[in-house]
Amino acid sequence: MQNIVLLAGNIGQDPETGSTQGGTKITHFTLATSRARYSDGQVLRDEKGYRVQDTEWHRITCFNGLGKTVQQHCGKGMKVMVRGRIHYTSGPTPPGATATAARSSPNRWTS
DSSP states (O other): OOOOEEEEEEEOSOOEEEEOTTOOEEEEEEEEEEEEOEETTEEOBOTTSOBOEEEEEEEEEEEHHHHHHHHHHOOTTOEEEEEEEEEEEEEEETTTEEEEEEEEEEEEEEO
16 A cells, blocks of 8 residues: 555645755645535535535645755645645644644645
8 A cells, every 4th residue: 555645726825945953955835625515415505606615724845856846936826736645743732632733745746
């Protein structure tokens, strides 16, 4: 089995780049994906006739050369397709609860 994810959506914020203590460049951005909302097998529509959509936000993390390319060529609102893997992290949150986050680490992107 392989861990492969393919996401197509809009960049929610301009990419931000930082570095680890070891010098690895890391670029983060959020990606919004949307899908139609259904009820009884029918697409729901609002009062103006537009489809009602549910939007999900994904945190995308790129490393080194790919991160540099994303930083230089991508911006808020741009449509992109990201192919990579999902990585789950967890950590403590106040007061003692644990939060789990899914992050996508792409190895390929298309605009």
